[in-house]
Amino acid sequence: MRKVMTLAAAASLLLVTACGSTATASSGDITPLESIKVTPGSDDSSDPTVTFDSPLVATETAARVLEEGKGDPIKENQNIKFKSVAYKAEDASLIGSGFSGEPVTLPVNDEFKAQLPALYETLLQTKVGSWIAMVEPEAEVPAVEGADASKGPEDDKVKTVVVLKVVSTEETPEASKKLGADEVKTLKDDGVLPSYEMKDDKPAITIPKGKDVPAGLAVDVIKEGTGKVATESSDVAANYTGVRWDDGEQFDSSYDRGEASEFNLGQVIPGWTQGLTGLKAGTQVMLTIPTDLAYGPDAAAQNKPAGPLVFFVELKEVK
Structure with missing residues (x-):
């Protein structure tokens, strides 16, 4: 029933790069993301080809637009629909991809901002169709009851690189009301x-x-x-x-x-x-x-x- 953690879980499916493009929007320390390159697939159901220098070492949250889309600007309180692919930062091996399935929907709201501030800030600087690279150190994910508290410095490093494409946006529908x-x-x-x-x-x-x-x-x-x-x-x-x-x-x-x-x-x-x-x-x-x-x-x-x-x-x- 815990909704807050669903955003953090979704973060484990996001990151990308665009060949020959100049980053037009970013947030956080994007230096570790500079080697990421992406070649989009033939359509939105095909996996992109993503490369980066490994191991990719980052200890801070960061997000970077690798290829800017040509659609409408992304705004607060919209729902974004995206597809993503994730790789191990250590060796650039594939973890999983969601490009063959339906897009994931997330609201660009205060909860999103609290959980993934770098991605939130970057989204509001770009447009639909953009490819975005993102890293989120494990130490910044909210603690879960029962988790191991005895972590060393190595545990603060990014373990996953996520590549996402914003497929579309929609206005957030009015929330259902409690009936009298x-x-x-x-x-x-x-x-x-x-x-x-x-x-x-x-x-x-x-x-x-x-x-x-x-x-x-x-x-x-x-x-x-x-x-x-x-x-x-x-x-x-x-x-x-x-x-x-x-x-x-x-x-x-x-x-x-x-x-x-x-x-x-x-x-x-x-x-x-x-x-x-x-x-x-x-x-x-x-x-x-x-x-x-x-x-x-x-x-x-x-x-x-x-x-x-x-x-x-x-x-x-x-x-």
């Missing part, structure tokens, strides 16, 4: 909202047949609790089961693990943050969450459940 209590009641009375029944002390969720997903976050309180009220930054413990709206398939359940999960409401998908804020400990609720408040349009590419999602949640504790 009256709207939720009307949807429930009309049979539009999912239902559930307990089987072997576990919720079994049923998606209504022939109904479109609600155009907003539906918070259907089944049983109101009497405990402490959750805020958007509360640490909570909850039991839950999640299914996809499109096919009703379960993708996760704390009930199957036999214990409640603990998390901070500021570090989960927006549908959970908005849906559980204001509820009291002890509340049971069904959350019907639109795609943009779940894992987003590129959830499948991140190995996350895609599309609108439905959760039965029992808010066990607000800490």
